[in-house]
Amino acid sequence: MASNKxxxxxxxxxxxxxxxxxxxxxxxxxxxxxQDQVVPTPQQAQNSNAGNFSDHDDADYHDxxxxxxxxxxxxxxxxxxxARQNYLASNPEAVQWGGDGVHSLSQNxxxxxxxxxxxxxxHRATMDGLNDALHNLGYNLNLQRYDHDDFVNxxxxxxxxxxxNYMNMTESQxxxxxxxxxxxxxxxxxxxxxxxxNATDPSTFTSRAVRIEYRAKASxxxxxxxxxxxxxxxxxxxxxxxxxRIVDVRLSPVMNARTKGTxxxxxxxxxLVVEIG
Numbered sequence: 001m002a003s004n005k006x007x008x009x010x011x012x013x014x015x016x017x018x019x020x021x022x023x024x025x026x027x028x029x030x031x032x033x034x035q036d037q038v039v040p041t042p043q044q045a046q047n048s049n050a051g052n053f054s055d056h057d058d059a060d061y062h063d064x065x066x067x068x069x070x071x072x073x074x075x076x077x078x079x080x081x082x083a084r085q086n087y088l089a090s091n092p093e094a095v096q097w098g099g100d101g102v103h104s105l106s107q108n109x110x111x112x113x114x115x116x117x118x119x120x121x122x123h124r125a126t127m128d129g130l131n132d133a134l135h136n137l138g139y140n141l142n143l144q145r146y147d148h149d150d151f152v153n154x155x156x157x158x159x160x161x162x163x164x165n166y167m168n169m170t171e172s173q174x175x176x177x178x179x180x181x182x183x184x185x186x187x188x189x190x191x192x193x194x195x196x197x198n199a200t201d202p203s204t205f206t207s208r209a210v211r212i213e214y215r216a217k218a219s220x221x222x223x224x225x226x227x228x229x230x231x232x233x234x235x236x237x238x239x240x241x242x243x244x245r246i247v248d249v250r251l252s253p254v255m256n257a258r259t260k261g262t263x264x265x266x267x268x269x270x271x272l273v274v275e276i277g
Contacts, residue, residue, distance in 0.1 A: 027090075027229045028227055028228070028229060028231065028232070029227075029228075029229075030084075030085055030088050030089075030226065030227070030228045030229070031071070031226030031227040031228065033076065033081060033226075034072060036075075037072070037074060037075050037076060038075075038076055038077075038078060038081050039075055039076070039077060039078075040077070040078060041077055041078075042077040042079065042080065042132040043077075044075070044077065045075045045076050045077040045080060045132070045133070046132070046135065048075040049074060049075055049135035049136070050135065050136070052073045052074070052075070052135075052138070053073075053135050053136040053137065053138030053218075054136060054138055054218055055136045055218055055219040056218050056219070057138070057139045057140040057217075057218035059139070059140055060140060061140045061141065061142050061215045061216075062139070062140065062141065062142060063141070063142050063193065063194070064139065064141050064193040064194075067193060067194070067224065067234055070138075070224055071224045071226050074133075074135070074223060074224060076133055077129075077132055077133075079125070079128070079129040079132065080129045080130070080132045080133040081129075082125075082126075082129060083125070083126045083127075083128070083129025083130045083132075083133065084129070084130070084133060084225050084226070086105050086106070086122070086126045086129075087105070087106045087126065087130060087188070087225055087237070088106075088225055088226070088227075088228030088229065088230070089104060089105055089106070089228070089229065090104050090228065090229040090230045091104065091229075092104065093105045093108055097120065097122055098119075098120025098121070098122055098123055105122070105123070105126065106126075106188070108123065109123040109126055109127060109188075110187040110188060113127065113186050113187050113188075113240060114185075114186050114187050116186075130188055130223075130237070131239065131240075133223045134221040134222060134223055134239045135221065135222070135223060136218060136219055136220070136221070136222075137216055137217070137218055137219070137220040137221075137222045137236075137277070138218055139218050140215070140216070140217055140218050141193060141214075141216045141218075141236075142193075142213065142214070142215065142216075143191040143192065143193055143213075143214040143216050143236055143238075144191060144192050144193075144195045144196070144211070144212065144213060144214070145189070145190065145191045145192065145211075145212045145214065146205040146206060146207075146208040146210060146211055146212070147208060147209075147210040147212065148208055148209055148210065148260040149165075149166060149167070149209040149210060149259075149260070149267060150260070151210050152166050152178075152209070152210045152270055152272065153165060153166060155178060155181065155183060155246075155272075156169075156174075156177055156178065158181065158183060159177045159178060159181045160177075161177050166251075166270055167267065167268065170251070171249065171250065171251040174249045174251060174270065175248075175249045178246045178249050178272070179246055179247060179248060179249060180245070180246065180247075181245070181246045182243065182244065182245045182246075183244050183245075183246075184240075184241045184242060184243055184244055185240065185241070185242070185244070186240055186241060187240055188237050188238070188239065188240060189237065189238040189239075189240075189242070190233075190235055190237060191212075191214060191216075191235070191236050191237075191238060192205075192233055192234040192235060192236070193234045193235075193236050194234035195234075196233055196234065197234070198231075198232040198233070198234060199231045199232065199233050200231050207256075207257055207258050207265070208257060208258070208260075208269075209257040209258070209259075209260070209267040209268075209269060209270065210257075210269070210270055210271075210272065211269055211270070211271045211272070212271075212272050212274055213271060213272070213273045213274070214238075214274050214275075214276050215247075215273065215274070215275045215276070216238070216276050216277050217275075217276065217277030218277075219277050220238060220239075220242060220276055220277030221238070221239040221242065221277075222236050222237060222238050222239060223236070223237055224236050224237070225237055238276065242276050242277060243276065243277070244274050244275070244276045245274065245275050245276075246272055246273070246274055247273050247274065247275050248271075248272075248273035249270065249271070249272055249273070250270070250271040250273075251268055251269075251270050251271075252268045252269045252270070252271075253268070254268065255267060255268055256268065256269050257269035
């Protein structure tokens with residue numbers, strides 16, 4: 001698991017990296033590939049994936065049910081397979097390897113991407129390998145992600161709301177500010193196709209202040225990394241800089257979400273419906 005436990009929002013640049021929150025609660029092996037899923041070159045993998053995953057789907061947005069079958073249809077080049085394993089690793093990345101000793105490799109890599117920071121050779125190779133692993137999503141899918149309130153407040157600032165704090169706004173005001181707003185994120189975006197239902201503790205994610213419901217087009221560039229030490233999260237990774245547009249906003253009438261890094265349920269969960277791809 002990677003960017004669902006992130007160092008920061010993809011749309012703002014905090015002056016100090018926030019402390020990590022909600023570390024993985026279970027440690028399972030990285031899901032292995034079948035022998036025929038690994039090929040020598042990125043081009044061979046891309047050619048195979050282009051045949052397996054179409055850029056068009058006649059169906060409306062729907063849920064993906066056969067995640068295991070989807071995972072097994074993917075093909076990875078050797079470098080992408082190494083990058084996939086790096087991405088799923090959840091242990092803190094050692095300083096001598098370009099990490100900060102606190103966050104995982106994928107968190108540190110995404111942080112550098114978001115903030116245009118120099119990258120270690122390992123981070124650069126992982127980023128390149130993940131980019132090579134991207135393919136058409138293949139279906140018009142519903143995906144979910146959860147984030148903290150700095151994410152939506154950053155979007156409000158982008159949309160021109162001064163002193164943005166979603167908790168001080170009505171649902172109508174939030175719709176007026178955000179519906180139609182387009183944005184992108186300079187990182188690999190971690191989403192779930194099954195709303196984290198198989199996670200050890202789904203509330204680690206679902207109790208956050210911001211719920212994002214993605215309507216992802218079949219042409220969206222993405223891949224499924226499989227299970228890893230972070231848990232069985234139904235994870236699908238969306239490629240960096242994917243065009244995104246907010247099409248609806250809902251605000252809970254009750255305090256049903258927690259403040260970042262706490263168990264204090266003093267936030268109303270805001271739901272953003274976002275079309276991507």
